[in-house]
Amino acid sequence: MEIQEAKRTFISLWGNFGTQWGINRSMAQVHALLLSSEVALSTEEVMDELKISRGNANMNLRDLLNWNLVYKKSVPGDRKEYFFAEKDMWEVAKRIVKERKRREIEPLIQHLNEIRNGLGKTSDSEKEFAKTIEGINQMVSRLNSLSDTLLKADEHAFFGMFMKYLKK
Amino acid sequence: MEIQEAKRTFISLWGNFGTQWGINRSMAQVHALLLSSEVALSTEEVMDELKISRGNANMNLRDLLNWNLVYKKSVPGDRKEYFFAEKDMWEVAKRIVKERKRREIEPLIQHLNEIRNGLGKTSDSEKEFAKTIEGINQMVSRLNSLSDTLLKADEHAFFGMFMKYLKK
DNA sequence: CACTATTTTCAATTTATATTGAAAGTTTTG
DNA sequence: CAAAACTTTCAATATAAATTGAAAATAGTG
CATH class of the missing domain: 1.10.10.10 (Winged helix-like DNA-binding domain superfamily/Winged helix DNA-binding domain)
Incomplete structure (x- = not known):
């Protein structure tokens, strides 16, 4: 080629x-x-x-x-x-994650919180839906913190940590 | 509301x-x-x-x-x-990651390898471009393994590990 | 097995998104 | 400060992607 x-x-x-x-x-x-x-x-x-x-x-x-x-x-x-x-692709990955967090993930968490807070606690269906929203919020927030770790950690420390975790 | x-x-x-x-x-x-x-x-x-x-x-x-x-x-x-x-949102996240890995990430890695393998080693510019592709491949492969860990780890073990890592 | 209910398909169409290119705006230079 | 070089904007247009809906296929029923 x-x-x-x-x-x-x-x-x-x-x-x-x-x-x-x-x-x-x-x-x-x-x-x-x-x-x-x-x-x-x-x-x-x-x-x-x-x-x-x-x-x-x-x-x-x-x-x-x-x-x-x-x-x-x-x-x-x-x-x-x-x-x-920028040719350091690890930097590239970090910057993309950082921007998408800021532009998309964090506003999403914000919106989910607003929906959650607007719900009453009277009916069973309200409670049920509140639970669903909470579940989504928790999942998204967790992935969000995970990406924070990704952003903070330097390449080697980060993957070294995973290796250690996978071996034990 | x-x-x-x-x-x-x-x-x-x-x-x-x-x-x-x-x-x-x-x-x-x-x-x-x-x-x-x-x-x-x-x-x-x-x-x-x-x-x-x-x-x-x-x-x-x-x-x-x-x-x-x-x-x-x-x-x-x-x-x-x-x-x-499915309402267990952690399951939902895992399944989405799993599918996107299979459908998109793994074929991408495949393609990048093909491009890499098709390159000669004669000219400097070939060597240079090969390096770039390798860098991209490594980054994508790393995120891919990271998501493997995500898929294997159960919720608590996984986040417990992060907490520990962040504190020390 | 004929009839009916339900699901699937896919060419035609609509809608959302990306792209163009010419005009307006900005910066540089002599 | 006028002219040239270059960059940005944005309404018009083109393209890609999603959606429709009616017809075909399939599955269930008596």
């Missing part, structure tokens, strides 16, 4: 994977392109490589900057901005 | 949350409806409650059965099938 073909395969794979997890295809593909590139790329280069519009390229590059998955740099004597990806 | 309103809020919340994670809105809403219900519901009841078509209701109920998040039962003297949700 030729390297350019391998890169294209990877970009397409990462794009599909993204869509399965609620991340838009272009954003995942721009990310994959920058991960594949040894050098920082301009908006135009991203547009050309992926055959996407300027607006799309710009928007997704900006989003990737917000997610802290991509950085900018400028080249002396050149007005354009150049973008390159 | 009236309980019916609380349930509707929950169904809508769970539906939105689903879409953010690549699960279609109807499926998440059918799931939420069954989680909210004390009794098993027929396809018609699901259609009526959520205002969705028969095809949609049927398809999503079948999917939820495949995910092991919902069960069927039959009522003597009634031909219809009735559906009810």
